[in-house]
Amino acid sequence: MNIDYDVIVGGGSIVGLLAARQIAAAGVSVLVLEDHPEIGIPEKCDGLIGSGGLEALGIMPRLSMIQNHINGAILHSPSGKLIEINSSNMGVLVVDRSKLDLDVAHAAVKHGAEIRTATPIENVQDTHSLVRVSSKSGDLHCRFFLDAMGSNSLMAQGEKERIFQAAKYVIAGDWFQKDRVELFFDNNQTPGFFTWIIPTSERTAKVGAAGKGINPFRTLDRFVHERGGSILKRVAAPILVGGPIKNFINGRIIKAGDAARQTKPSTAGGIYSGGVGGILAGDSIAMAVKTGDLRRLVEYEKKWRKIFGREFSLTLRARAVFETLGNKHLSRIFDELALSQNTLKSLSTQGDFDFHSAALLKVLGAGTVVKILKTVAAAELSHLRPFQRSQS
Protein backbone atom coordinates (compact mmCIF):
# COMPACT_ATOMS: atom_id res chain seq x y z
CA MET A 1 0.00 0.00 0.00
CA ASN A 2 1.39 3.42 -0.97
CA ILE A 3 1.74 6.15 1.63
CA ASP A 4 0.28 9.52 0.54
CA TYR A 5 1.81 11.54 3.40
CA ASP A 6 4.06 10.61 6.31
CA VAL A 7 1.62 12.34 8.65
CA ILE A 8 -1.98 13.51 8.37
CA VAL A 9 -3.26 15.99 10.96
CA GLY A 10 -7.00 16.13 11.63
CA GLY A 11 -8.04 19.68 12.57
CA GLY A 12 -6.57 22.93 11.24
CA SER A 13 -6.79 24.96 14.44
CA ILE A 14 -4.01 26.15 16.74
CA VAL A 15 -2.82 22.72 17.96
CA GLY A 16 -2.97 20.87 14.63
CA LEU A 17 -1.28 23.77 12.86
CA LEU A 18 1.54 24.05 15.41
CA ALA A 19 2.14 20.30 15.10
CA ALA A 20 2.14 20.56 11.28
CA ARG A 21 4.64 23.44 11.46
CA GLN A 22 7.01 21.29 13.55
CA ILE A 23 6.60 18.20 11.35
CA ALA A 24 7.14 20.12 8.10
CA ALA A 25 10.14 21.99 9.56
CA ALA A 26 11.74 18.58 10.26
CA GLY A 27 11.44 17.75 6.54
CA VAL A 28 8.60 15.23 6.97
CA SER A 29 5.58 15.33 4.64
CA VAL A 30 2.36 16.45 6.35
CA LEU A 31 -1.21 17.22 5.30
CA VAL A 32 -3.73 19.07 7.49
CA LEU A 33 -7.42 18.31 6.90
CA GLU A 34 -9.83 20.93 8.26
CA ASP A 35 -13.59 20.59 8.42
CA HIS A 36 -14.45 24.31 8.01
CA PRO A 37 -13.96 26.22 4.75
CA GLU A 38 -11.71 28.85 6.39
CA ILE A 39 -8.87 28.60 8.93
CA GLY A 40 -9.70 30.44 12.17
CA ILE A 41 -13.45 30.70 11.40
CA PRO A 42 -15.71 30.34 13.35
CA GLU A 43 -13.79 31.94 16.21
CA LYS A 44 -14.84 30.21 19.44
CA CYS A 45 -12.00 31.23 21.73
CA ASP A 46 -11.45 34.52 23.60
CA GLY A 47 -7.71 34.62 22.91
CA LEU A 48 -6.52 35.43 26.43
CA ILE A 49 -2.89 34.34 26.76
CA GLY A 50 0.37 35.41 28.40
CA SER A 51 2.98 36.88 26.05
CA GLY A 52 5.47 34.36 27.53
CA GLY A 53 3.14 31.53 26.49
CA LEU A 54 2.99 32.80 22.91
CA GLU A 55 6.76 33.09 22.82
CA ALA A 56 7.10 29.50 24.09
CA LEU A 57 4.88 28.40 21.18
CA GLY A 58 7.26 30.17 18.77
CA ILE A 59 4.67 32.82 17.86
CA MET A 60 5.61 36.48 17.51
CA PRO A 61 2.24 38.26 17.60
CA ARG A 62 1.79 40.96 14.96
CA LEU A 63 0.46 44.26 16.30
CA SER A 64 -2.78 43.81 14.33
CA MET A 65 -3.35 40.50 16.15
CA ILE A 66 -3.24 42.09 19.64
CA GLN A 67 -6.68 43.35 20.68
CA ASN A 68 -5.79 44.43 24.21
CA HIS A 69 -3.30 44.38 27.10
CA ILE A 70 -4.68 43.20 30.44
CA ASN A 71 -3.29 44.61 33.71
CA GLY A 72 -5.48 42.92 36.27
CA ALA A 73 -8.37 40.69 37.22
CA ILE A 74 -11.41 41.55 39.31
CA LEU A 75 -13.04 38.54 40.99
CA HIS A 76 -16.65 38.97 42.17
CA SER A 77 -18.06 36.82 44.98
CA PRO A 78 -21.69 35.65 44.96
CA SER A 79 -22.46 38.28 47.64
CA GLY A 80 -20.89 41.07 45.58
CA LYS A 81 -17.48 41.35 47.26
CA LEU A 82 -14.62 42.30 44.90
CA ILE A 83 -11.05 41.08 44.97
CA GLU A 84 -8.57 42.72 42.65
CA ILE A 85 -5.37 41.07 41.45
CA ASN A 86 -2.77 43.09 39.63
CA SER A 87 -1.31 41.25 36.62
CA SER A 88 0.61 44.11 35.03
CA ASN A 89 3.89 42.13 35.27
CA MET A 90 2.45 38.98 33.64
CA GLY A 91 2.20 40.34 30.07
CA VAL A 92 -1.39 39.16 29.57
CA LEU A 93 -2.76 39.79 26.07
CA VAL A 94 -6.09 39.43 24.32
CA VAL A 95 -5.36 38.23 20.79
CA ASP A 96 -7.56 37.77 17.74
CA ARG A 97 -7.75 33.95 17.65
CA SER A 98 -8.63 33.84 13.94
CA LYS A 99 -5.53 35.83 13.04
CA LEU A 100 -3.40 33.74 15.41
CA ASP A 101 -4.48 30.50 13.70
CA LEU A 102 -3.97 32.02 10.26
CA ASP A 103 -0.42 33.10 11.12
CA VAL A 104 0.49 29.61 12.34
CA ALA A 105 -1.08 28.16 9.16
CA HIS A 106 1.20 30.42 7.07
CA ALA A 107 4.25 29.31 9.08
CA ALA A 108 3.31 25.63 8.58
CA VAL A 109 2.85 26.12 4.82
CA LYS A 110 6.13 28.05 4.58
CA HIS A 111 7.90 24.97 5.99
CA GLY A 112 6.19 22.71 3.44
CA ALA A 113 2.93 21.55 5.09
CA GLU A 114 -0.17 21.18 2.91
CA ILE A 115 -3.59 22.31 4.18
CA ARG A 116 -6.98 21.32 2.79
CA THR A 117 -10.02 23.15 4.15
CA ALA A 118 -13.68 22.12 3.79
CA THR A 119 -12.58 18.49 4.20
CA PRO A 120 -14.26 16.85 7.20
CA ILE A 121 -12.68 13.55 8.21
CA GLU A 122 -15.27 10.79 8.37
CA ASN A 123 -13.24 7.83 9.58
CA VAL A 124 -9.73 6.95 10.77
CA GLN A 125 -8.47 3.37 10.84
CA ASP A 126 -5.14 2.13 12.18
CA THR A 127 -4.24 -0.98 10.17
CA HIS A 128 -1.02 -1.42 12.22
CA SER A 129 1.33 -0.80 9.30
CA LEU A 130 -0.35 2.49 8.33
CA VAL A 131 -3.41 4.67 8.98
CA ARG A 132 -6.32 5.08 6.54
CA VAL A 133 -8.02 8.48 6.74
CA SER A 134 -11.38 8.75 4.97
CA SER A 135 -13.10 11.96 3.94
CA LYS A 136 -15.66 12.83 1.28
CA SER A 137 -12.80 13.24 -1.21
CA GLY A 138 -11.68 9.64 -0.71
CA ASP A 139 -9.16 7.65 1.32
CA LEU A 140 -5.63 8.76 2.12
CA HIS A 141 -2.88 6.70 3.76
CA CYS A 142 -0.23 7.89 6.17
CA ARG A 143 2.29 6.51 8.67
CA PHE A 144 0.84 8.49 11.60
CA PHE A 145 -2.38 10.36 12.25
CA LEU A 146 -2.49 13.27 14.69
CA ASP A 147 -6.00 13.85 16.03
CA ALA A 148 -6.29 17.59 16.80
CA MET A 149 -10.04 17.72 16.14
CA GLY A 150 -10.85 19.31 19.49
CA SER A 151 -14.02 18.48 21.38
CA ASN A 152 -15.49 16.81 18.25
CA SER A 153 -12.98 14.03 18.78
CA LEU A 154 -14.02 13.57 22.45
CA MET A 155 -17.73 13.62 21.56
CA ALA A 156 -17.20 11.06 18.78
CA GLN A 157 -15.70 8.73 21.37
CA GLY A 158 -18.49 9.28 23.87
CA GLU A 159 -16.18 11.20 26.25
CA LYS A 160 -18.80 13.72 27.32
CA GLU A 161 -17.66 13.83 30.96
CA ARG A 162 -16.72 17.24 32.28
CA ILE A 163 -17.72 19.17 29.17
CA PHE A 164 -19.69 22.33 29.99
CA GLN A 165 -21.59 24.22 27.34
CA ALA A 166 -20.51 27.87 27.15
CA ALA A 167 -22.18 30.89 25.61
CA LYS A 168 -19.79 33.52 24.31
CA TYR A 169 -20.85 36.96 23.08
CA VAL A 170 -19.11 40.00 21.67
CA ILE A 171 -20.80 43.05 23.20
CA ALA A 172 -20.66 46.83 22.94
CA GLY A 173 -21.14 48.57 26.30
CA ASP A 174 -19.67 51.08 28.70
CA TRP A 175 -19.72 49.35 32.10
CA PHE A 176 -16.38 47.50 32.10
CA GLN A 177 -12.78 48.62 32.54
CA LYS A 178 -10.58 48.48 29.45
CA ASP A 179 -7.63 46.65 31.05
CA ARG A 180 -9.35 44.41 33.60
CA VAL A 181 -10.69 40.89 33.09
CA GLU A 182 -13.65 40.23 35.41
CA LEU A 183 -14.86 36.87 36.73
CA PHE A 184 -18.23 36.51 38.49
CA PHE A 185 -18.55 33.44 40.71
CA ASP A 186 -22.00 32.14 41.61
CA ASN A 187 -22.44 28.41 42.09
CA ASN A 188 -26.23 28.73 41.64
CA GLN A 189 -26.11 30.60 38.32
CA THR A 190 -22.94 29.01 36.90
CA PRO A 191 -22.24 25.83 38.94
CA GLY A 192 -18.59 24.82 38.76
CA PHE A 193 -17.58 27.74 36.56
CA PHE A 194 -18.18 31.48 36.21
CA THR A 195 -19.29 34.35 34.01
CA TRP A 196 -16.46 36.33 32.46
CA ILE A 197 -15.68 39.65 30.78
CA ILE A 198 -12.61 40.10 28.60
CA PRO A 199 -12.50 43.66 27.27
CA THR A 200 -11.04 44.33 23.84
CA SER A 201 -11.42 48.13 24.07
CA GLU A 202 -13.16 50.71 26.27
CA ARG A 203 -16.43 49.93 24.52
CA THR A 204 -16.20 46.31 23.39
CA ALA A 205 -15.73 43.05 25.24
CA LYS A 206 -15.96 39.32 24.91
CA VAL A 207 -18.29 37.98 27.61
CA GLY A 208 -19.14 34.40 28.39
CA ALA A 209 -20.88 32.08 30.82
CA ALA A 210 -20.60 28.37 31.48
CA GLY A 211 -21.62 25.95 34.20
CA LYS A 212 -22.63 22.40 34.88
CA GLY A 213 -26.08 21.58 33.55
CA ILE A 214 -27.20 25.16 32.80
CA ASN A 215 -28.46 26.91 29.69
CA PRO A 216 -25.56 29.39 29.41
CA PHE A 217 -27.42 31.59 26.90
CA ARG A 218 -30.20 32.27 29.41
CA THR A 219 -27.59 33.12 32.09
CA LEU A 220 -25.58 35.37 29.79
CA ASP A 221 -28.66 37.13 28.35
CA ARG A 222 -29.72 38.01 31.90
CA PHE A 223 -26.20 39.15 32.81
CA VAL A 224 -25.91 41.48 29.79
CA HIS A 225 -29.51 42.70 30.10
CA GLU A 226 -28.90 43.77 33.74
CA ARG A 227 -25.89 45.86 32.71
CA GLY A 228 -26.96 47.19 29.33
CA GLY A 229 -25.30 47.27 25.92
CA SER A 230 -25.75 45.51 22.62
CA ILE A 231 -24.90 41.95 21.70
CA LEU A 232 -22.97 41.97 18.42
CA LYS A 233 -22.24 38.25 18.11
CA ARG A 234 -23.40 35.02 19.79
CA VAL A 235 -21.44 31.77 19.73
CA ALA A 236 -21.97 28.41 21.46
CA ALA A 237 -18.89 26.37 22.34
CA PRO A 238 -18.01 23.54 24.71
CA ILE A 239 -15.33 24.03 27.36
CA LEU A 240 -13.36 21.17 28.87
CA VAL A 241 -12.49 21.00 32.57
CA GLY A 242 -11.79 17.31 33.18
CA GLY A 243 -8.00 17.21 32.84
CA PRO A 244 -6.03 15.14 30.33
CA ILE A 245 -7.31 11.86 28.90
CA LYS A 246 -5.57 8.66 30.03
CA ASN A 247 -3.46 7.91 26.93
CA PHE A 248 -2.41 10.37 24.23
CA ILE A 249 -1.02 7.61 22.01
CA ASN A 250 -2.81 4.59 20.63
CA GLY A 251 -0.69 2.75 18.06
CA ARG A 252 -0.20 5.12 15.11
CA ILE A 253 -2.94 7.51 16.24
CA ILE A 254 -1.85 10.36 18.51
CA LYS A 255 -4.04 13.00 20.18
CA ALA A 256 -3.16 16.54 21.19
CA GLY A 257 -4.87 19.75 22.33
CA ASP A 258 -8.57 19.70 23.22
CA ALA A 259 -8.83 16.21 21.68
CA ALA A 260 -6.57 15.06 24.56
CA ARG A 261 -8.29 17.46 27.02
CA GLN A 262 -5.06 19.40 27.51
CA THR A 263 -6.99 22.43 28.82
CA LYS A 264 -6.46 23.95 32.26
CA PRO A 265 -9.02 22.47 34.70
CA SER A 266 -9.22 25.89 36.40
CA THR A 267 -10.23 28.17 33.51
CA ALA A 268 -10.46 25.76 30.53
CA GLY A 269 -7.80 27.83 28.74
CA GLY A 270 -5.94 25.67 26.25
CA ILE A 271 -3.97 27.77 23.78
CA TYR A 272 -0.73 27.41 25.74
CA SER A 273 -1.04 23.92 27.28
CA GLY A 274 -2.62 22.44 24.12
CA GLY A 275 -0.17 24.36 21.94
CA VAL A 276 2.76 22.83 23.84
CA GLY A 277 1.03 19.46 23.27
CA GLY A 278 0.91 20.15 19.51
CA ILE A 279 4.58 21.10 19.38
CA LEU A 280 5.78 18.13 21.44
CA ALA A 281 3.56 15.73 19.48
CA GLY A 282 4.78 17.17 16.16
CA ASP A 283 8.44 16.84 17.17
CA SER A 284 8.03 13.25 18.40
CA ILE A 285 6.05 12.15 15.34
CA ALA A 286 8.70 13.64 13.04
CA MET A 287 11.39 11.72 14.95
CA ALA A 288 9.36 8.48 14.74
CA VAL A 289 9.02 8.92 10.95
CA LYS A 290 12.71 9.67 10.49
CA THR A 291 13.99 6.83 12.66
CA GLY A 292 11.20 4.32 11.96
CA ASP A 293 11.06 3.82 15.74
CA LEU A 294 7.54 4.07 17.16
CA ARG A 295 8.92 4.30 20.68
CA ARG A 296 9.92 7.91 19.93
CA LEU A 297 6.21 8.81 20.18
CA VAL A 298 6.24 8.15 23.93
CA GLU A 299 8.59 11.11 24.45
CA TYR A 300 5.69 13.45 23.60
CA GLU A 301 3.42 12.16 26.36
CA LYS A 302 6.26 11.94 28.91
CA LYS A 303 7.38 15.54 28.26
CA TRP A 304 3.84 16.98 28.32
CA ARG A 305 2.99 15.25 31.61
CA LYS A 306 6.31 16.38 33.10
CA ILE A 307 5.42 20.03 32.40
CA PHE A 308 1.69 19.94 33.22
CA GLY A 309 0.98 16.70 35.15
CA ARG A 310 1.30 17.99 38.73
CA GLU A 311 -0.23 21.36 37.88
CA PHE A 312 -3.31 19.76 36.31
CA SER A 313 -3.75 17.20 39.07
CA LEU A 314 -3.63 19.92 41.78
CA THR A 315 -6.06 22.19 39.93
CA LEU A 316 -8.37 19.22 39.30
CA ARG A 317 -8.50 18.58 43.04
CA ALA A 318 -9.17 22.26 43.71
CA ARG A 319 -11.96 22.15 41.11
CA ALA A 320 -13.56 19.14 42.85
CA VAL A 321 -13.72 21.17 46.10
CA PHE A 322 -14.92 24.33 44.31
CA GLU A 323 -17.80 22.38 42.75
CA THR A 324 -19.05 21.30 46.20
CA LEU A 325 -19.08 24.86 47.59
CA GLY A 326 -22.37 26.63 48.06
CA ASN A 327 -22.54 30.40 47.58
CA LYS A 328 -22.41 30.97 51.34
CA HIS A 329 -19.02 29.25 51.71
CA LEU A 330 -17.72 30.75 48.49
CA SER A 331 -18.54 34.23 49.79
CA ARG A 332 -16.85 33.48 53.12
CA ILE A 333 -13.65 32.47 51.30
CA PHE A 334 -13.75 35.75 49.37
CA ASP A 335 -14.22 37.64 52.65
CA GLU A 336 -11.12 35.92 54.10
CA LEU A 337 -9.07 36.65 50.99
CA ALA A 338 -10.12 40.29 50.96
CA LEU A 339 -8.80 40.60 54.52
CA SER A 340 -5.49 38.92 53.68
CA GLN A 341 -3.53 41.74 52.06
CA ASN A 342 -0.34 39.60 52.04
CA THR A 343 -1.99 36.86 49.97
CA LEU A 344 -3.42 39.38 47.49
CA LYS A 345 -0.03 41.06 47.19
CA SER A 346 1.79 37.79 46.52
CA LEU A 347 -0.88 36.71 44.00
CA SER A 348 -0.24 40.00 42.20
CA THR A 349 3.53 39.98 42.30
CA GLN A 350 4.29 36.25 41.94
CA GLY A 351 1.31 35.01 39.92
CA ASP A 352 1.85 33.00 36.74
CA PHE A 353 -0.78 33.28 34.02
CA ASP A 354 -0.23 29.75 32.73
CA PHE A 355 0.21 27.86 36.00
CA HIS A 356 -2.47 28.31 38.67
CA SER A 357 -1.61 25.72 41.32
CA ALA A 358 0.87 28.03 43.10
CA ALA A 359 -1.87 30.69 43.38
CA LEU A 360 -4.30 28.09 44.77
CA LEU A 361 -1.80 27.07 47.44
CA LYS A 362 -1.42 30.76 48.39
CA VAL A 363 -5.20 31.04 48.70
CA LEU A 364 -5.19 28.04 51.05
CA GLY A 365 -2.63 29.86 53.19
CA ALA A 366 -4.92 32.89 53.63
CA GLY A 367 -6.61 33.42 56.98
CA THR A 368 -9.12 30.71 57.82
CA VAL A 369 -9.70 29.46 54.26
CA VAL A 370 -8.54 25.94 55.19
CA LYS A 371 -10.86 25.99 58.22
CA ILE A 372 -13.80 26.96 56.01
CA LEU A 373 -12.98 24.17 53.58
CA LYS A 374 -12.74 21.66 56.43
CA THR A 375 -16.20 22.74 57.60
CA VAL A 376 -17.52 22.26 54.06
CA ALA A 377 -15.88 18.83 53.79
CA ALA A 378 -17.40 17.81 57.14
CA ALA A 379 -20.83 18.96 55.92
CA GLU A 380 -20.38 16.99 52.70
CA LEU A 381 -19.35 13.88 54.67
CA SER A 382 -22.39 14.19 56.93
CA HIS A 383 -24.56 14.23 53.78
CA LEU A 384 -22.89 11.01 52.70
CA ARG A 385 -23.22 9.21 56.04
CA PRO A 386 -26.86 8.06 55.74
CA PHE A 387 -26.02 6.79 52.24
CA GLN A 388 -22.98 4.90 53.57
CA ARG A 389 -25.11 3.30 56.31
CA SER A 390 -27.76 2.17 53.83
CA GLN A 391 -25.03 0.59 51.71
CA SER A 392 -23.60 -1.48 54.54
Ligand SMILES: Cc1cc2nc3c(=O)[nH]c(=O)nc-3n(C[C@H](O)[C@H](O)[C@H](O)COP(=O)(O)OP(=O)(O)OC[C@H]3O[C@@H](n4cnc5c(N)ncnc54)[C@H](O)[C@@H]3O)c2cc1C
Ligand atom coordinates in the same frame (compact mmCIF):
# COMPACT_ATOMS: atom_id res chain seq x y z
C1 LIG B 1 -15.76 30.07 24.75
C2 LIG B 1 -14.31 29.67 24.84
C3 LIG B 1 -13.36 30.61 25.21
C4 LIG B 1 -12.02 30.23 25.31
N1 LIG B 1 -11.11 31.17 25.66
C5 LIG B 1 -9.82 30.82 25.79
C6 LIG B 1 -8.85 31.80 26.14
O1 LIG B 1 -9.18 32.98 26.30
N2 LIG B 1 -7.56 31.40 26.27
C7 LIG B 1 -7.17 30.09 26.10
O2 LIG B 1 -5.99 29.77 26.27
N3 LIG B 1 -8.07 29.16 25.73
C8 LIG B 1 -9.37 29.48 25.57
N4 LIG B 1 -10.27 28.55 25.19
C9 LIG B 1 -9.81 27.17 24.91
C10 LIG B 1 -9.17 27.11 23.52
O3 LIG B 1 -10.02 27.71 22.58
C11 LIG B 1 -8.89 25.66 23.13
O4 LIG B 1 -8.22 25.01 24.17
C12 LIG B 1 -8.04 25.61 21.86
O5 LIG B 1 -8.71 26.23 20.80
C13 LIG B 1 -7.77 24.15 21.51
O6 LIG B 1 -7.23 24.07 20.23
P1 LIG B 1 -7.33 22.72 19.40
O7 LIG B 1 -6.61 22.99 18.12
O8 LIG B 1 -6.94 21.58 20.23
O9 LIG B 1 -8.89 22.51 19.13
P2 LIG B 1 -9.94 23.43 18.39
O10 LIG B 1 -9.53 24.85 18.44
O11 LIG B 1 -11.26 23.07 18.95
O12 LIG B 1 -9.84 22.96 16.89
C14 LIG B 1 -10.29 21.73 16.43
C15 LIG B 1 -10.31 21.82 14.91
O13 LIG B 1 -10.66 20.56 14.38
C16 LIG B 1 -11.58 20.75 13.32
N5 LIG B 1 -12.35 19.52 13.19
C17 LIG B 1 -13.26 19.01 14.05
N6 LIG B 1 -13.78 17.88 13.57
C18 LIG B 1 -13.17 17.65 12.36
C19 LIG B 1 -13.27 16.63 11.37
N7 LIG B 1 -14.12 15.60 11.52
N8 LIG B 1 -12.51 16.73 10.27
C20 LIG B 1 -11.64 17.76 10.11
N9 LIG B 1 -11.50 18.75 11.01
C21 LIG B 1 -12.25 18.70 12.12
C22 LIG B 1 -12.43 21.94 13.80
O14 LIG B 1 -13.12 22.55 12.73
C23 LIG B 1 -11.36 22.83 14.40
O15 LIG B 1 -10.78 23.67 13.45
C24 LIG B 1 -11.62 28.89 25.05
C25 LIG B 1 -12.58 27.95 24.66
C26 LIG B 1 -13.90 28.34 24.55
C27 LIG B 1 -14.92 27.33 24.12
